[in-house]
Amino acid sequence: MTPDHLTAADLQTSLGRRIRSRTVRWLFMGAAAVTVLVSALIIWTVASGAWTFISQVELTRLADIGWFPRRGLFDLTTLLVNSAQISVIAMAVAVPSGFGAAFYLSEYAHPRVRRVMKPTLELLASVPSVVLGVFAISFITPSILTNFFSDINFFNKLAAGIAVGLLVIPLIASISEDALRAVPQALREASAGLGARRVTTSIRVVLPAAMSGLMAATIVGFSRAIGETMVVTIASGGGDTSLYNLSLYESGGTLTSAMAALGLGTDQVAGNNLAFQSLFFLGALLFAMTLVLNMVGDVIVRRLQNRY
């Protein structure tokens, strides 16, 4: 129908509708702003706590016989070494089996198998970490590790590392599988057409082509391992203190488990010199480490992608 007389008012929206659409816009923006605000608050809280600690602590206390916050002994090496040991064990468990699972799912599994297995794998990722912590002390240590190492402590870094590894496997497998599947089918066909077997194609063509994704999976897995708290707290570092030791058969606290202990107040930290503030310092350290790790990961990923 052709209008015989058109004015600007005919093409205007009603005031109510304009207000409504503007309100919705503000609501969504508010929701987005909340996350930014919360992040900023966290960083500010952690940073100011950490600053209080580092500006008041005697620096010699940062290197001592172990981590005894109530006595004012804050040996960082103890926690860093324990964190590193447990994370490395975890990666030793998770990388081979995660990559293996990814290669199987992407290169070998029948589509029907994959349809069942991939969700199962991702289900494993949703097991609460507290369950794995209990699994470590109720199964890994007593039923397996004691058979090989008779003098192993009931709480020990080895079991904690293995359990963290189990936790990280699905994460690594899932990201790696996505990376492998992203490799164009045309490259597999080119390789097969030259008389390569499936295993050769996987190793010489698919693996290098997916390298950046596999590195990303490894780094994400490592971040996850180093930040894992509950498994370590239950299986290795449940105590509020830990004496410096390198043995994997002994218990030992990590950055995260020390924070958990401080947060829980098992050490009656409030009012005791700087113990409470050390929690924030550890938090800042952990945050910085994962940040650096992710940045390094980004650089590696980008460099590998640009290689050809």
Next chain:
Amino acid sequence: MNPEKALMTQEPDARASDVSDASDATASEVSAPGAPAATAGTTGATGVHARIDVSGVAAAPGQRPDAGTVFECADVDVYYGDFRALRDVSLDVAEHEVTALIGPSGCGKTTFLRCFNRMNDLIEGARVDGTIHYHGVNLYQDEVDPVEVRRRVGMVFQKPNPFPKSIYDNIAYGPRLAGVKRSELDDVVEGSLTRAALWDEVKDRLKMSAYGLSGGQQQRLCIARAIAVQPDVVLMDEPCSALDPIATGRIEELIAELKNDYTIIIVTHNMQQAARISDMTAFFSVQANEMGHRTGELVEYAPTSLIFTNPDDPRTEAYITGRVG
């Protein structure tokens, strides 16, 4: 009617009886060593690639001597799951010739091409019935390892698919698999690139990524990569469809050159290309059943010169004159 041509024809029409008689007779003749076989009759540059020992004995005037048969396909069906993609294809591929497979989209020519090196094995649910004999060995018998087949029957794909590796490593990939010694690799790489008319363009940047090459160069790289393993046959699946006319021209020159050493089977959408480069042409067509499933079939197989000047089947004629497809 040309009886030689009838031998190649799959069309089940009035000729059916004398066709089957004739093909029986031919089959026995071919199996006799050194016998002159009247399986095909191209004119043109034939003496170059015929096997010399046979040509001395056989050639009647105007008739091409038997060039040896590389593939004999009998009643080949291909299924993807329950879906029949190709039906009852029977044809022979002669040595050191270029055989073109043409036809409209969905007619199964690529599917058929991928039967020759068992590439369809890689597709989940794909199944091949019938027999394809390669130098007398049925490729689809249990003992045959598809990997061994593919070392002899190489493939060039529709889209250039170099590996994300250096130019050198792309060519060296196959030879390395085949166990060629490190000290010989340089020669193999240079030889293959020279053969593929790419050496002069890339000799100064062998260590650089193959992805830096143009599309046409990438496709020649893929051809060089395929011939680096010294195959017997090279399958080409629309190798020029992603290229501009100049690059296409270079590939066509290359194909003409390569057939001195290799048997080439090429799928093409471009009929002029088939006419220019091939000795034999197989025309495929497609028919939909009442369920809407489209099954391809071989309509006509004959020397290229005949297909394009005097096709037997009206469907072939309709296609090549541009009325269909």
